[in-house]
Amino acid sequence: MKELSDLIIEFYEKLSSWEQSIVEGSGITLSQMHTIEILGVNNMIKMKDLASKMGVTTGTLTVMIDNLEKKGLVQRIQNPEDRRSYVIRLTDTGKKHYRRHSNFHLELTRECTSGFSEAEIKIFRRLLENFISQI
Template sequence: MSDISNLTNQIVEFYEKLSSWELSVVREQGMTLPQMHTLEILGTHEPLRMKELAQRMGVTTGTLTIQIDKLERLEMVRRRPHEEDRRSILVELTPKGKALAEEHHTLHEQLTRDITAQLGSEERRALEEAFRRMNCEF
């Protein structure tokens, strides 16, 4: 098997394991993956215009509107008018949404600690750099 095939298999296996972990954690928190993804993005970049949030999520604004409606009913986010652009609506986390986003981020950090425990600091830095460079390709 070629080096690229081996690497492909490792990436696919990692993705499948990470996805399975993510789904189980999100379910335990009573959320769906798209809902948690929304909270994660807002936790890092809030507040965002609806259009900006939709772009970051890779969905249409119509799809996002349905998602935000659900998250508003759960009291995780709120909409407010943009102060400088009356046509725009900003979305931000509520204290409840912020707490859940922070809790989920903490779980991500613990997973990272767990799965990199066998790596030395140089290997962790190399892995981080590899991920940074690969992420730029998307």
């Protein structure tokens, strides 16, 4: 079990290092990029739901959204379904950052699995899905 733990840690560290190298020089922090990623998949999301997906408090998220809004990457708009709350969406510039980062993820996935057969990719996917559902 210790060897597996060490491999998971090594995988996480390599992935984190790669992520950090991608955002360096972009003027966006890694946590801001993760916020943009979630917004790219979940357009027009309520603050409460976004905070939940990120695993942060709404107070922490408010600071993050304030900063992203100042950079012109997100917008707060009144929730069309509940005028008492706001939803967050990416601006056109935010969408460009999302697409670029998403393409980097796709390329990394291609590189990491280039030596896998189709059967191995299916197994790897199932293992990852099971792993994610356990944490």
